[in-house]
Amino acid sequence: REAPLPLPTARSAAGTTSRRAPERHGLSLDFYAKTCPAVDQIVGNVTAERFRDHPASGPAVLRLFHHDCFVEGCDASILIAPTTGAKAGEAAAAGRAVVERDMEENRNLPQYGFDTVEMAKAAVERKCPGVVTCADVLALAARDFVHLAGGPHYEVKKGRKDSKVSLAGKVRGSLPRANSTVDELLRVFAAKGLSAGDLVALSGGHTIGFAHCAHFVGRLYDFRGTRKPDPFMDARLVKALRMTCPYTGGSARAVVPFDVSTRSSSTTPTTKTCSPGWASSARTRRSSWTRGPGRWCRSSVQTKARFFKAFVASMDRMGSIRVKKGKKGEVRKICSQHL
Ligand code: HEM
Numbered sequence: 445r446e447a448p449l450p451l452p453t454a455r456s457a458a459g460t461t462s463r464r465a466p467e468r469h470g471l472s473l474d475f476y477a478k479t480c481p482a483v484d485q486i487v488g489n490v491t492a493e494r495f496r497d498h499p500a501s502g503p504a505v506l507r508l509f510h511h512d513c514f515v516e517g518c519d520a521s522i523l524i525a526p527t528t529g530a531k532a533g534e535a536a537a538a539g540r541a542v543v544e545r546d547m548e549e550n551r552n553l554p555q556y557g558f559d560t561v562e563m564a565k566a567a568v569e570r571k572c573p574g575v576v577t578c579a580d581v582l583a584l585a586a587r588d589f590v591h592l593a594g595g596p597h598y599e600v601k602k603g604r605k606d607s608k609v610s611l612a613g614k615v616r617g618s619l620p621r622a623n624s625t626v627d628e629l630l631r632v633f634a635a636k637g638l639s640a641g642d643l644v645a646l647s648g649g650h651t652i653g654f655a656h657c658a659h660f661v662g663r664l665y666d667f668r669g670t671r672k673p674d675p676f677m678d679a680r681l682v683k684a685l686r687m688t689c690p691y692t693g694g695s696a697r698a699v700v701p702f703d704v705s706t707r708s709s710s711t712t713p714t715t716k717t718c719s720p721g722w723a724s725s726a727r728t729r730r731s732s733w734t735r736g737p738g739r740w741c742r743s744s745v746q747t748k749a750r751f752f753k754a755f756v757a758s759m760d761r762m763g764s765i766r767v768k769k770g771k772k773g774e775v776r777k778i779c780s781q782h783l
């Protein structure tokens with residue numbers, strides 16, 4: 445019997461560095477107490493309606509929040525509209541992307557995620573014009589959808605300013621990729637001040653949502669030139685995924701839910717978090733944890749309560765990355781356009 449691994453709980457993750465996110469970044473729960481006291485509720489009305497009419501908005505918004513915070517901090521830089529018209533032609537001709545959304549990493553972020561944030565922001569603007577930032581609306585909406593989808597509820601600290609720029613050049617290397625090794629993921633997270641514990645907990649975001657077949661089809665049929673599936677993947681999972689994702693001739697638009705049912709698997713957070721999403725990158729033998737990435741993952745999300753606690757703490761840390769204050773930022777009126 446192997447000795448139990450240290451658990452990457454919220455406390456140990458925070459304790460590994462001197463980070464004290466909330467105070468350091470000056471975010472607070474009552475930031476809009478005087479200027480827009482009902483902001484949580486106003487956003488909540490919109491997210492509840494969107495979840496009812498268009499549930500896929502939930503994962504879309506959660507992912508937006510992640511893609512925002514990892515590139516230049518949580519400043520709504522991801523929300524600036526992609527290049528269109530003459531400028532798009534010029535940029536394409538020069539082989540150059542302009543804003544973050546022009547980059548390949550962000551191209552398949554679903555439009556309904558952006559629309560949802562825009563709707564929530566419009567509702568807030570009607571009640572408290574020019575006060576609440578898009579960055580804060582995004583943080584609140586992401587929180588709402590986590591809860592609506594059956595996850596934990598938590599309070600969101602506010603006070604983030606919106607960015608004055610959105611630059612395509614800042615994207616490369618800032619976001620984790622589907623084929624990153626664990627070591628690469630750890631580096632990307634560390635560069636944002638996030639620990640291995642945060643990486644595991646936040647991967648729980650993949651409890652909801654969808655992935656395009658292209659991200660993993662090689663692992664289903666020809667893992668690293670072996671003409672066999674990835675040996676680290678559960679055979680039932682491979683079978684289930686192959687039904688949606690043929691090796692050739694499939695639709696580039698086909699997606700599968702992260703939380704694929706393998707029938708005999710239970711629906712504990714352990715299975716959900718550590719299965720498709722985790723198996724994907726936690727397989728490399730070169731990593732320090734690889735003697736049992738699954739085991740490491742499983743041990744940290746053993747119980748729902750523990751996983752929820754770690755997830756909430758890590759969301760708070762992710763939501764505090766490089767927050768802009770004062771004149772360093774703006775309060776946009778429409779999230780897709782700078783002032
Ligand atoms: C740990 C490193 C991560 C990697 C390698 C990763 C990778 C991916 C990939 C490849 C997809 C599928 C995209 C598509 O095919 O359209 C995806 C979707 C998603 N990711 Fe991540 N991601 C990571 C971290 C996160 C974090 C930190 C969160 C938020 C807490 C998150 C939330 C989501 C959500 C909710 C979706 C589904 C989006 C939808 O259905 O519209 N991811 N991710």
Ligand SMILES: [Ca+2]
Pocket residue numbers: 511512513514515516517518519520521522
């Ligand atoms: Ca950003």
